């Protein structure tokens with residue numbers, strides 16, 4: 001398969017597009033704004049980038065979440081044979097968590113966390129810090145046990161779906177669909193809840209995710225933003241997303257059904273922090289077009 005080289009374009013800023021609806025159908029491309037980790041590994045004659053490795057810091061507090069992270073890491077490293085994907089550019093390896101507090105970012109890595117983040121309407125959160133327009137320098141993925149401890153969401157398939165998706169947002173992947181249909185990828189909004197709680201649909205990546213990664217990464221950067229094998233430096237604190245949703249910045253876009261939002265924040269060091277929010281069914285249904293940060297999310 002021929003892959004066209006993707007150039008490191010500076011993406012135009014999307015200003016004032018709050019509440020613009022996503023397309024509900026599977027799209028030809030689903031990169032997240034062209035964001036990607038800079039990497040100097042070569043591209044071979046078939047157009048595939050030689051793999052580089054991203055560290056996933058395991059700050060998870062339960063064996064169950066650790067198992068879900070492990071499965072997600074393995075799935076993203078090894079495309080199913082049926083996908084007929086020649087290779088994948090981004091390999092993951094799980095390392096000891098390095099977040100100092102509250103899932104703070106650590107340069108060159110994705111830190112993965114769980115916690116009882118409260119009755120705030122979100123199941124999962126993925127943030128990336130961007131410099132130079134498109135290069136990811138650090139990321140975090142958080143799972144909210146306030147909801148995952150409730151009957152509706154507390155099942156292995158829903159947990160796997162959200163873990164697989166939040167981690168992959170930090171690779172630079174967007175959703176394939178946000179309308180609730182299953183494209184059988186964790187990058188969709190099929191809900192493994194209720195009568196579908198036992199379904200393993202949409203708990204793993206599909207072939208299109210790997211095709212997309214190969215497109216996003218089919219170029220050689222002059223620098224690298226993934227951490228080398230040893231020490232990593234903690235990030236400047238002011239790029240971190242905190243439990244306060246106001247720290248997410250401005251709402252840039254939201255799906256028509258209200259389940260998926262992207263926020264953007266400009267930081268004092270010149271970088272941007274972008275955050276994908278995976279809202280609960282309840283938060284989305286209550287008012288699909290609202291900025292769910294400003295609603296009360298009472299316990300059901």
Ligand SMILES: [Zn+2]
Nearest residue numbers: 008037038221
């Ligand atoms: Zn690049």
Ligand SMILES: [Zn+2]
Nearest residue numbers: 165276277278
């Ligand atoms: Zn998402």
